[in-house]
Amino acid sequence: MSDSAQAPSHDGTASGSTVPDDPPATSSMSDSGATAPRFPLPALIVMACTTFIGIVTETAPAGLLPQIARGLRVSDGSAGQLVSAYAVGAVLGAIPAVMLTRGARRKPLLCVGLLGFFLANTATALAPDLLVALLVRFVAGAFSGLLWGMLAGYAMRITAPERAGRALAIAMAGIPIALAAGTPLGTWLGTTLGWRWAFAGSSLFTAVVLVSALILVPDAPGQHAHTRIPLVKVLRIPGLATILAVVFVWLLAHNLLYTYIAPYLQQEHLDLKPDLALVIFGVAAIAGVWITGILVDRMLRRLTLASVGLFILAGVILLAAEQSTPLAILAILLWGLAFGGSATQLQSAAGAATGEHADAAISMVTTAFNLAIFTAGAVGAVIVDGVGAKALPAVMTVLAVSALIAVGLGRRAAFRPGR
Template identity: 45%
Template sequence: MAHVEEIHDPVRAPAAPDARRFPLWGLLALAMAAFITLLTETLPAGVLPAMARDLDASVSAAGQTVTLYAIASVLTAVPLVKMTAEWPRRRLLLTAVCGFIVANTITALSTSFALTLVSRFLAGTASALIWALLAGYARRMVEPHQRGRALAIASAGTPVALAIGVPAGAFFAQTLGWRVSFAGISILTVLLALWILLSVPQFPGQKRGERQPLSGALRMPGVLPVLGAVAAYVLAHSVLYNYIAPFLGSVGLGERVDAVLLAFGGASILGLWLVGTLIDRHLRTLVIASSCLFALAAVVLGLFAQFPVFVFIGAALWGFAFGGVATLLQTAAAEAAGSAVDMVQSLFVTAWNLAIAAGGVIGGILLAGAGPEVLPGATLVIAVPAILTSVLACRNAFPGRTDRQRREAAS
């Protein structure tokens, strides 16, 4: 999933961040948390056949390990944000990190498909907290004029996970077994917990009476269109990404899953870099361009998958489009939310992960009923609403530069 922002502007640390010392190591710790969160979420997509075989399940059933992870985030994001609003932020971050240690260790050791599903639900719960904390945490660690840079650094863990982590996990799964990959994530997470203790500052939680109601958040102009775009884009992505291994197997690239994922992830880093460079001036243009490029990638994979070179080109286009989409949609949500930003960010987590879960279910049904060859076409069809929303919702959800300047002046 994506990196979702929890902003508590009224609640500040006792002292302002030191303008003379940029907290690079603390921000990199947050980036590592994003790396581990996304790696935990997406690794099963690259090892589905091996997981299914070892756990005595079908490939489509094993794909529900991704679905259940997302369902857990859907069910727990909003209530967890409400229940833990007053917790000190570092304690809450460490609690979520420890949740990953436990969940991934169980996944690595489990020989029961049912127990593996339980561990994936626990991991999804930890994910809900991580995504709700990271971006807001990064913004609070720096001066206001450094927030864009800080958010870019904290967000870097996502494309790095796609570019390096998932392909590496798939490689180790093919050579040493998929359990080794999950055990390795647990070891990295233990080191991350120590890193957070040493380099990430403590901040207070919210004070009583500062929470925004759900109904008020949903009434904010632009919020619903942004959430709709999130749902369409991530659903389209997940239908294919969750089942990338069987799709590649159907076109003769079953042994090149790691290489294709590497192409996807490397391009996603470039996409995030471009978004970070241009987002302040061209949010609307970037959202539209990302949606259209994603659709083009689906066309390439659907029509030319019999040619390996076009599979890699399609994966690279897909990664380039998807690399910055979470940052784009998160920024649009935060700007539309106004004073209801905290609640909107928890809704963002819910919409994102609900779409991942639905993608797992729809993709599994298509895989079992029609075969993996139909997945790119389904992705294209589902991506159309995201394109239409980004084009039509131009005033409040995805405003152009002039409208954004007018909104900032009014606030």
């Protein structure tokens, strides 16, 4: 969202009237007669590649734990801490990094983040022992927090306000593409050539994206000093707390099943391998991103309600599957379709609610996202080891219902009709 999309009021809250669900088409000419800025598709594709790198870097160890464990001479559980170290870095780094760089120009910041990923993945590929790898992964997570906190605002800032949601959908498209293709490709590469080559391959791709960013991505200013407000005041902006609650609950519902999909499929005796299930989910999620890109600028509220509702339907079908593989596949398709556009919808809502304070707000969204991952890992372990993985769809559905209620109650400030 551009800085002029919503002017802040004197107390720091975003002002602006409600936009109808179907606003009239905007003219391609401004009042001064100048042509509206072109849609920056090449720059947004570079940003999509950046989100792709972020997800692949985060999830790479998960598919290569046995190989990493053997290579570093540690247990599988110890090797699994590479995922935790990354998440901790993202949780602890997102808000401070974004708050400290609010005034920095966006393009140099993007390039610094990509350079950080390049160095971190290269260092991971060369790590001599687990301690070095953990430290490097923590740093990589901090760079991830920085990039996730500023990319959404950057994508919207270089795009005309009436197409900001579509721009954000393209920039976030790297997430489902990474889940559907990037992570499996990295796993294959690491299994075939050795786990270090998976990280080296990520470094090589990051170098290409960094050069592309230098050439294709336009610069944008940071937030002006006189408009910056303390983090506590950003959190008090009407609607943001509701959005963060929806982020946490919805992401928790998703990650409970996503993290423990293997034991769920096994305990339900479904003839479906986890890797195939995740590919099905990823492909459907790409379709969800595409639909979100078309509709998010005109009907954010209705789109979010429909997405969470479809997510609930997927949970109900999983509850009814009971060893029916076709029903499980249908549920996974609906799950991916419903959840694919969630990042765009939730970040668009945060940007619309907070105006020029969007970067700080979205850094909180990033933190809530990673906290949900942490919580899902812990709560899911208790459920799987206690009552069994069969209970996961029920918990997922109940959480999603609470998210749907929160979206419904957030009509005034959090999930307003229109853009």
